[in-house]
Amino acid sequence: MDDALVIGGTRFIGRHLVDELLAHDYEVTLFNRGNHENPFADDDRVDHVEGDRTDDDALEAAGREVDPDAVFDCVAYYPDDVRTATRIFADCEAYVYVSSGAAYGREDIPKREDETPLAECTAEQATDDSHATYGNRKAEGDRAVFEAAENGVNAMSLRPPIVYGPHDYTERLDFWIDRVNRFDRVVIPGDGTNLWHRVYVEDVASALRIVAERGEPGEAYNTGDRRLVTIEEMVELIADQVDSTADVEVVHAGPRELAAGGIELEDYPLYREYPHVMATNKLADLGWESTPLEEAMARAVEDHLESDRDGREQGPDREDEERVLGVLDTL
Template sequence: MDTALVIGGTRFIGRHTVEELLDHGYEVTIFNRGTHENPFATVEGVTHVEGDRGDETALEATAVSVDPDLVIDCVAYHPEGVRTATEVFSDSRYVYVSSGAAYARREVPQREGETPLEPCSPEQADDDSMGSYGPRKAEGDRVVVEAAGRGIEAMAVRPCIVYGPHDYTERLDYWISRVRNHDRVVVPGDGQHLQHLAYVADVASALRVVGEDGVAGEAYNVGDRRLLTLAELIETIADAAGTDVEVVPAGERELAAGGLSPTDFPLYREYPHVLSTARLASLDWESTPVGEAMSRTVADHEKSGRDGSEHDPGREAEERVLGVLDTL
């Protein structure tokens, strides 16, 4: 049986990655600080090692005790952490979870090896703010390339916005909640904006596939093979929830009547964000049909208690917008 180490492993992408590895016959060790509930505490074939991924000594001890064939690093947020992990696990195949935010240009689609990556200053490399997230992920990608140049089997996977069961960000939960509780849903702009999404189980399978068959030093984009506009996304949610909903587009002027702007709504993107997934598909990776992925996501939402309220621009404000639109 192959052995895998997942750095992270109990919340969202990591949780699904552990399940993916178990389904494919791996013996899995989770390495994290133990600050979140471990859903695999009683699952056969999963071992938990408590430690901080920023502690090089703890990583080295884990490398010796586990001796993993495959390492999947779900919580590498600084390039120095990637550099340390590639050295510590130099005898393993190492997969770094990067991000589509690493790309510097608004190209459609963004392609590995063609679209430039964000530059990263020394100050950004050590920063923890969201403003430096893309540059930090890009620098981590460059570290992976450097490691491969030294003979280390290191690869990167770049997901776009990830959704699915156990999503603690609740970005999609906001829209699911709107669809389940209201007949009319306000959508910023004309509803045709494209924000490429990735179903979390597909991200997990991509991490495994790249870990098994990826080329050292390469990056692989991952996202749904079928793209949805924001309006189509809401209609897909409604189909999965078994309900009908009217999607109501609202421009900036109409939104202003409720004191709102397009960016007040989760998953709104002013410009298209699309990743090419051809390189990953060449490894025989396949994405889950969007309808099936959304059905699983809605089912999880209904039993989770999540409602996306932290992203809610306010239903009263939306009602004022709807009132203005009804008079036009």
């Protein structure tokens, strides 16, 4: 495969995907509305076709203009997006849909592609735009991929969990890096053993390319850090990378202690009550590898320190945490 069309491609996963494709000698075209700054605007190796992916005529015109070998769909948030794309790009060598670990409908540990059932999706959920139906819509997008493959389309799906790394506009990890960087005491919700599978963004990019090149039509592939860490271990990884002369003290706070600051466990980013773990051996069998955690976190921390992101809107105010710390100090 030589020519790739990336639907999206300028913000986070798509941005790293373009770098990955360029590093492997693809000719790349972006298709998006141009609402965000294009980091490849001055790169003559990357073309840009402007258009709205929800406009079927615009997407079809882009397909005719580019005639791509591989299509990477980074911004398909509704099942109809996937159905349209798999119809338009039915003759491509590969169509890869970016799904999500949220597509799973049962809390298995770990969640496996060919065993754990997907979430149901009603007609109302399929067109809803709320966060509550995100997993349902992604699951229905997966089913659209499977249906397309049954009809001869080389369509595949990649399911990442929480993605982190440079240029992460969600700022979920930035919240924790900021806490570690600015304070010598960091409040951890619960007992610190919360486990929510994450994946480094450059590994998502390499996974997308590998699935396009080596995956089987009609298959879904989980991706995620091959070594999982708890939320406390994640904070310790951050602390190891932040240039600070002071040791960071981890302070555990349960629901009763957090109540002193009007905080709930779920107010913290990257906290999930029940473990979310995804098996990644199916993707590894294609030759995919994940970046060592220390290396991935070093890059994430470096990017954070060079940016103006602080993630403070993603979690509790520090003033509220100080009240919690005050209560804990009296116990």
